[in-house]
Amino acid sequence: MNKKDFIISFLFITSLFSLSAQEESSRTLIAEEVEYGQPNQTYNTYKTTWKKNRFKDNWIISIGGGAQAMFGEDDSKGPNTDRVTFAPQFSIAKYFSPIWGLRFNLTGGSLHGFNDGNHGTYRKWNHGNENYLGKNHAGVLPGYPTTGPGMDMLSWDPQWNYLGFTLDNPDINKRIILDNGAYKWVPGMDEKTVYMQHIRYVQANIDFMVDFLNLIGNYNPKRFFELTPYGGVGVYNAFSNLGSDNFLTVGVHAGLITKFRVSDRVGINAEFSGSLVPDEFDGQTGGEMGMTGIAQTTLSLAYKFGRTDWEVAEPMDYELVNRLNDEINTLRERNAKLAAKECPTCPPPPPVVKSEPTTSSDIKFLPDPVFFRIDKAVIDPTEWAKIDKAARYLTDHPDVNVVVTGYADKKTAYPEYNMKLSERRAKTVSQALIEKYGINPLRVSINWSGDQIQPFKINEWNRVVIFVIE
Numbered sequence: 001m002n003k004k005d006f007i008i009s010f011l012f013i014t015s016l017f018s019l020s021a022q023e024e025s026s027r028t029l030i031a032e033e034v035e036y037g038q039p040n041q042t043y044n045t046y047k048t049t050w051k052k053n054r055f056k057d058n059w060i061i062s063i064g065g066g067a068q069a070m071f072g073e074d075d076s077k078g079p080n081t082d083r084v085t086f087a088p089q090f091s092i093a094k095y096f097s098p099i100w101g102l103r104f105n106l107t108g109g110s111l112h113g114f115n116d117g118n119h120g121t122y123r124k125w126n127h128g129n130e131n132y133l134g135k136n137h138a139g140v141l142p143g144y145p146t147t148g149p150g151m152d153m154l155s156w157d158p159q160w161n162y163l164g165f166t167l168d169n170p171d172i173n174k175r176i177i178l179d180n181g182a183y184k185w186v187p188g189m190d191e192k193t194v195y196m197q198h199i200r201y202v203q204a205n206i207d208f209m210v211d212f213l214n215l216i217g218n219y220n221p222k223r224f225f226e227l228t229p230y231g232g233v234g235v236y237n238a239f240s241n242l243g244s245d246n247f248l249t250v251g252v253h254a255g256l257i258t259k260f261r262v263s264d265r266v267g268i269n270a271e272f273s274g275s276l277v278p279d280e281f282d283g284q285t286g287g288e289m290g291m292t293g294i295a296q297t298t299l300s301l302a303y304k305f306g307r308t309d310w311e312v313a314e315p316m317d318y319e320l321v322n323r324l325n326d327e328i329n330t331l332r333e334r335n336a337k338l339a340a341k342e343c344p345t346c347p348p349p350p351p352v353v354k355s356e357p358t359t360s361s362d363i364k365f366l367p368d369p370v371f372f373r374i375d376k377a378v379i380d381p382t383e384w385a386k387i388d389k390a391a392r393y394l395t396d397h398p399d400v401n402v403v404v405t406g407y408a409d410k411k412t413a414y415p416e417y418n419m420k421l422s423e424r425r426a427k428t429v430s431q432a433l434i435e436k437y438g439i440n441p442l443r444v445s446i447n448w449s450g451d452q453i454q455p456f457k458i459n460e461w462n463r464v465v466i467f468v469i470e
Contacts, residue, residue, distance in 0.1 A: 045098050045219040047375040047412075049313040049460075057306035058095040062269055064300025065089055070111040070199065071293035072282040077194045078114030085110050089271075089298045093209065098219050098310045101209045103230065105253070107296065108202035113282045114194040117165075117185025120286035121154035124245050145176075145183065155182040158243030158283070163195060199282055200241050203275065203294075205234030205253040221264075221309040228257040236277050244283045251277035259302070267302040312373070325367045366390050366402075366467035369455075370429055374412055374463060377424035379432065387429060390467050391437035401443045401470040404430040409462040410451040419450030429465045 068087035069075075075083065087109050095101035125134060134144065134153035145156060145167055160166075160176060165185060169175040175186040187193040209230040213223065231254040238247040255273025262268060275294040279285050282292050368386040370379065379387070394402060406426030408418035426446040433439045447468075454462045 043219045043312055044375065045214040045217065048219065049374055050097055051311045051313045053307055053310065058101070058308065059305040060091075060093040060095070060302050061305065062091050062093075062300040062302040063089070064269070064298050066271075066296060066298030068107075068109065068111065068294060068296040070113050070282060071289075071295065072113055072279070073120055073284050073287040073289045074114050074116050074194055075282075077116065077192065078112070078196065082196060083112050083114075085112055087296045087298060089296075089300055091300075095209075098214050099211055103205075103207045103209055103232075105205040105207055105234075106202070107298075109200075111199040111201060111282075111294065113197035113199060113284075115157065115197055115284060116188035116191055116194050117157060117160075118188040118191060120284045122157055122244075123247060123280040123283050123285060124158045124243065125153045125156065126280075126285065127245050127247075145178070152178065152181050152183060155184070157183075157185075159197065160185070160243075162242045197282060197284075198241060199238050199244075201236060201238045201281075203234050203236045203251070203253075205232050205275075207232035207253060209257070219310065222261070224261050226259040226261075228259060230255060230257065234275065236275070236281065238281055238283070247281065247283075249278050249281060251275050251281075255296075264308050265304045267304075269298075269300045269302050271296070271298045271300065273297075329367070364469040366393060366469065369467070370425075370465040371461065372425055372463045372465070374409075374460075375421070376463075377421060377428050379428060387432050388437070391433055391439060394433070394439050394443065395437075401445070402433075403468040403470060404433070404444060404446045404465055405468055406446070406448040406465045407453065407455060407462050408451045409459045410454055411459045415450055415452070419448065419452075422448040422450045425463075425465050 065086060065088045067084050069083045069085070087107055089105070089107045091103055091105040093101050093103035134156070144161060145153070156176075157165075163174070165174045165176050167176050167178070173187055176183055177186060178184075185195070188195075207230040209228050212227040212229060214220075214226070231252070234251055234253045236249050236251050238244070240246045253273065253275045255271060258270045260268045260270075273296045275296075276291045277294070279287075279290055279292055366389070368389055370383045370386050372378070372383075373380065390402070394400060404426045406422035406424070406429075408422045408425075410418075412418070413421070423446075426448045430444050430446045433444050434441050451462070455464065455466060456462050
């Protein structure tokens, strides 16, 4: 298969996968939320707290290949069929959440550049080693000029003697001349005729990746199609070849991976990337191009190791909360007994007038508050027992009313949003008391404080609704 057929086949396969992804993305994969906010495993990925997986989980190895091209000085003058070369690819990635991960990417091969031999200077003579300004080369090695080392050496392409180009060669296609202190290839002086450069190189990148659809939407481990933009830095090495010296440098790397899920562990990745490296990477410096670019498009097979999915972190330890509530009540009882012993002749407190506001000591709370997940106003299955307990208390005490008070934690979102969120939480719980348990609506009122009041010292515990008894 020639290069043209390879590129056409690759683009055709990529188009098929894109059409499949569009069809799959239009499907409804997860049902809507149901009555009383009952959860249905639909979680906003960014706003949900996830359990940390083990280090050996969520690894991905991919192997593939594709096409690449270099964009440097004069490269655009060469034929496109000769500019495109094969690009092997190997990468290993580790995800640290459903949204982001890091990747080590390795690629390289042979890049085809082009040169008109009429502009710029060459890295070899500016490299600062024994070859600087043609030292030990001028008039000594075959094919190099005999005019002696000097600034004119900067314009002598080290590849010319490998191509058979010499000074005043009888063959005009191989003739080099010295023009105003610069060596030039005669056919390239019309700025249209070029010869090919061969750059053998390898690059190793560290990339930061973001799964875009997870970032902006709900977590769905069965999603068929995913977009993953990335960016990072890398080390690029152009090997010694055809007279050029070895060159090691640093560049930037960015691109987009379109992922297609085949199974829980296997996927196919179509990737489009670009790199920017210093101008002298291709051996030629100066001219109009300040940087040299490398573009790649590859298709690879990906395999996932370890655990492949993520688990939602529970908002808190419910047993711990209940145990702390019991300890608080016990301490209050002890303090009351101690106060009675130390002051046996103290007069009784004045009677409370119902028309006036009550003090904090008159407020009573049911011991089991209802906790919520981050940015949620839905009732978890584990929390229904607490609402059931509150309903039984109200049924057993028909003369008691309840204020369902909602809160939000201070470290998430902003005050205006949290105020609305705490209102939704209070309304959800009061609705459950009235509609599911048949509590008289006149006995149930709601209140909400957003993040202005934090009932608990632990931030996450303040995503809560508390029952205040009147």
